[in-house]
Amino acid sequence: xxxxxxxxxxRKLRFNHNEMTQQQLADKVGVTRQTIVxxxxxxxxxxxxxxxxxxxxxxLPLEEVFFYxxxxx
Amino acid sequence: xxxxxxxxxxxxxxxxxxxxxxxLYMYVQYPEEGLELEESFRYWGSFVLxxxxxxxxxxxxxSIIFNIIxxxxxxxxxxxxxxxxxxxxxxRAHRNSFFLFILGFLLAMGSLVTDQPLSVMFVILIxxxxxSDVTGSITKLYHYRRGV
Numbered sequence: 001x002x003x004x005x006x007x008x009x010x011r012k013l014r015f016n017h018n019e020m021t022q023q024q025l026a027d028k029v030g031v032t033r034q035t036i037v038x039x040x041x042x043x044x045x046x047x048x049x050x051x052x053x054x055x056x057x058x059x060l061p062l063e064e065v066f067f068y069x070x071x072x073x
Numbered sequence: 074x075x076x077x078x079x080x081x082x083x084x085x086x087x088x089x090x091x092x093x094x095x096x097l098y099m100y101v102q103y104p105e106e107g108l109e110l111e112e113s114f115r116y117w118g119s120f121v122l123x124x125x126x127x128x129x130x131x132x133x134x135x136s137i138i139f140n141i142i143x144x145x146x147x148x149x150x151x152x153x154x155x156x157x158x159x160x161x162x163x164x165r166a167h168r169n170s171f172f173l174f175i176l177g178f179l180l181a182m183g184s185l186v187t188d189q190p191l192s193v194m195f196v197i198l199i200x201x202x203x204x205s206d207v208t209g210s211i212t213k214l215y216h217y218r219r220g221v
Contacts, residue, residue, distance in 0.1 A: 004220070031156040034075045034217070038158060043220020047157055 006045040008066045010036070013058045029053040076143060076151055077159070080136075081214035087135045088128075088210060092203045095124055110191070117195040124199070162216045170209035177201015 014020040022036040029050065038044040039054075046054070055065045099120055108116055140151050155163065181197040 032077075032152045032154075032159065034077055034152070035156050035158040037075065038220055041220065044158055045221075050157060 004042055004045040005069050006066055007042060007068075008039060008054075010054065010065065011040045013060070013065060017058060025054070025057060028057045075217065076149070077162075077217045078214060079143065080139065081210050081217060083135065083139050084132070085207060085210040085214065087132065088203070088206050091128055091131050092124075092206075095127055113191055117192070120195070121199065158221065161221055162213055165216060165221070166209040166212040169212045170205040173208045174201050174205035177204065 010025070014022070014025060022033045022040075026033045026036045030053065031050065035044065035046075035050075039046060051062060051066055055062045058065060103116070143149070143151055152159075177197055178201065180201070181194045184193045184197055
């Protein structure tokens with residue numbers, strides 16, 4: 001299966017937020033840990049609602065958590 | 074390996090084991106000289122009904138045992154809800170499952186058109202039901218491992 005075009009900085013942001021665990025983030029945004037794992041691996045593009053919930057959990061705007069395509073472009 | 078992946082594998086293995094053991098049990102009971110038309114309907118009707126009941130009960134028991142073993146071995150609790158990823162994977166599993174069953178159903182109807190014995194039609198229907206169940210589990214396992 002090809003990787004999704006929507007990338008994210010969730011792993012880095014978790015680390016910068018007092019080394020938040022995947023389970024803690026999952027509980028905050030109302031999904032299972034498996035979904036956070038899939039997001040971090042780039043195996044799943046979240047719904048817009050979940051993307052906003054994750055951004056709010058980090059207190060950042062959407063575009064600072066998620067990006068489309070190769071971020072270097 | 075995550076809870077969902079382990080659960081998919083367990084479901085897959087239990088589906089194969091339940092189906093194989095039930096078929097073996099019923100195969101022994103099938104008379105060698107064959108069945109009259111009316112008896113044949115009753116035999117296949119009870120085959121499907123009992124298989125459905127046995128599968129449901131066995132899956133519930135296996136699911137409970139699986140959750141107990143999962144809690145003991147990992148020290149974690151199983152997820153109590155299905156989030157958007159779970160629902161998406163569930164939908165894809167159902168789509169593939171239904172597609173396979175419809176193929177089997179059409180094949181079974183084809184067997185009637187080509188004057189095959191009644192038992193062939195029932196066997197095709199039952200096997201396609203089993204294969205659609207297996208396909209659902211494999212689809213879930215695939216998407217939990219490789220993503221959506």
